Amino acid sequence: MVRTIIGVVVGVVSLGVVVTLLQQLSSAMHPLPAGLDPMDPADAAAFAEHVAAMPPAAWVVAMLSEVIGAAIGALVAGAIAKDALRGASGVVVGLATVGSVMNWTAFPHPTWFIVAQIVLYPVALMSVWTWLSSRSRDG
Numbered sequence: 001m002v003r004t005i006i007g008v009v010v011g012v013v014s015l016g017v018v019v020t021l022l023q024q025l026s027s028a029m030h031p032l033p034a035g036l037d038p039m040d041p042a043d044a045a046a047f048a049e050h051v052a053a054m055p056p057a058a059w060v061v062a063m064l065s066e067v068i069g070a071a072i073g074a075l076v077a078g079a080i081a082k083d084a085l086r087g088a089s090g091v092v093v094g095l096a097t098v099g100s101v102m103n104w105t106a107f108p109h110p111t112w113f114i115v116a117q118i119v120l121y122p123v124a125l126m127s128v129w130t131w132l133s134s135r136s137r138d139g
Helices: 002-029 041-052 056-106 111-138
Strands: none
Touching: 002 056, 056 111
């Protein structure tokens, strides 16, 4: 049980680090204008305008950052949890999915972005399960 909890915590931290690093790439492709604070309700309209003007490549990087972060976090959680690899990795991907849904409702996202994440999160989780299960049989 302790390994599972540690796995989930380290997996969530890994998820956060990967998403943050890759989101910086997306932000470099389409930086915020000086003085725009996306967390300030007074800047909500300006932020929505900024987001609407994002180039597709920046959206792709943003979308993939969350899915890749979830996959790496799930991989770390499952590897640490060992016997509870499905549960630990599932919790990490579940939390990533909840974070994405909150993000989708916070400001407008392209429909393809949302659909891609809905499809890719389970694919990432099943891939992690398959890989970790094969590793545990081999080792």
